[in-house]
Amino acid sequence: MESESHVKKLFSHTIIYGLGIILNRSVNFILLPVYTNYYSPQEIGMLTLLQSISFFLMVVYALGMETSFMKFFIEEKDIKKRSVIFSSTLFFLLAFTIIFSSVIYFNSESIIYFFEFSDADTSILLLKILCVLMVADTVYRFPLLLFRAELNAKTYAYINLLTFIINIVSNIVMIVFLRMDIEAILYSYLISVIVTLIVSLIITRKYLTYKFSVSEIKRMLGFGNKFIYIGMCLILIDMSDRFFLKYFYNEKTVGIYWANYRLAAVMSLMIAAFKFSWTPYFLNLTENPENKKIISKIFTYFCFTGLSLFLIFSLLTDKLVQTDIFGIQFLDEKYYYGLSIIPIVLLAFFFSGAYSTLNAAPFFTDKTILILFISVTGLLINVALNFLMIPVLGMNGAALSTLFTYFAMFLIMYYYSQKIYKIKYEWKLIFRISILTGVFYLLSKAVLNNISGNINIQIIMNLVLIILFFFIINKTGMIRLKSVKDMILKRNSSMDKIETL
Secondary structure (H helix, E strand, O other): OHHHHHHHHHHHHHHHHHHHHHHOOHHHOOOHHHHHHHHOHHHHHHHHHHHHHHHHHHHHHHHHHHHHHHHHHOOOOHHHHHHHHHHHHHHHHHHHHHHHHHHHHOHHHHHHHHHOOHHHHHHHHHHHHHHHHHHHHHHHHHHHHHHHHHHHHHHHHHHHHHHHHHHHHHHHHHHHOOOOOHHHHHHHHHHHHHHHHHHHEEEHHHHOOOOOHHHHHHHHHHHHHHHHHHHHHHHHHHHHHHHHHHHHOHHHHHHHHHHHHHHHHHHHHHHHHHHHHHHHHHOOOOOOOOOOHHHHHHHHHHHHHHHHHHHHHHHHHHHHOOOOEEOOHHHHHHHHHHHHHHHHHHHHHHHHHHHHHHHHHHOOOOOOHHHHHHHHHHHHHHHHHHHHHHHHHHHHHHHHHHHHHHHHHHHHHHHHHHHHHHOOHHHHHHEEEEHHHHHHHHHHHHHHHHOOOOOOHHHHHHHHHHHHHHHHHHHHOOOHHHHHHHHHHHHHHHHHHOOOO
8 A cells, every 4th residue: 555655655764864853853862860960950951042042043943944945856857957056055145144143143141141041151141152153053954954855764864873872972071081061062063064064065976166156046045035034933832931031030930841851862862853853844745646645654653653652751751760779860859840841842843743744735736825824823823821830830821821822833734734635634543542551650650559659660650551552553453553564664665765765
């Protein structure tokens, strides 16, 4: 069946892209014990807020050209014209980002004064480092986008492995051995990005040319400009809660919130891996007459995977991080206060991914303005919820605001996408999986966790629950786990087929 075949192909892409993304984005998660033991919540909170500002600015730095580059590069089949698109994009963004960063760099003191950080000198230094980092980070993304456009997931994964190794080693050397201050985190990432950029340009050198096309840049800016606003809205939805927490509380609260947010990172990494593989994949399905069936089947597997991850990590994460392993805990005790946000954040990531899956409809019908409309609506909902819920519920209010926002965006996108590109989803099956997930979650939280106060016993009981969940899923035929196993075992052969397309 063609839809099953495409699910396997996308699953293979997600696995390999996932490796690259997990390696690249899991540094904060892996080094969480180092960060939380060497730096105070106030320091981590300050860095988190500054990085949130940089994430917002990165949308402006890229000028929405990531999406337009992917679209026009994939559509263009002539290698010489592809070279012009790639090289023009690199040259243009390099010049633009240097100018933009220079403006921020020389006005860093005024910017820091506006945000009223407790340690002005350190925050100014961090912002100046971020100015350099944002230039390198913007340019380095485009060779990686080229690998995605060519469905060259293996090279993408290898490049990210290089970034990961350099970043991890640099962090450990600078923090543990050299005992550098909080800026060591940014220096480590900057070094890894520069090395990766050099290696990526060497690999993609066949697409490098001295030709610069103003018309191509205008075309990409024309198509991509709306994605600047879409990106800004999504970044603000993801990051604004940090600033509300600082406003209503302090930087220490932000640091605790960030540390516990990172504990849900595995879910976010898998969702990010899916998004990375999904965008170029559905763009290559445009002319496929079976694309509706393919999208429906992929959405079912996405929901099953996402809900399974939610159950696993919501039942185990808060207990595992409190377990002593050779006298060491994954999370320092001063950060335990925020553990309650983990299930909420996991669900927020799930609905973020579900919303992104429905984005295929606006692209297929050339109505991407719908994505902008929903993004703006989501931002307004998020700001209102943050303002109302954080003063009352604190960190839980911040997490709930993000969850309700993405849930609302998912519902709105589903409503409008069905109007412009109707797809028959397997809702009965998805609801059955959702209900079963909810029952097992409540059984753990309301019953098992109150039976024993011993964390090790609770972990064992929750593991039994998770195994029982998958047994029922498989036994009732909701999802045949053998088919999922086959996808994993056959991912390499599937990948070889994909790369010949």
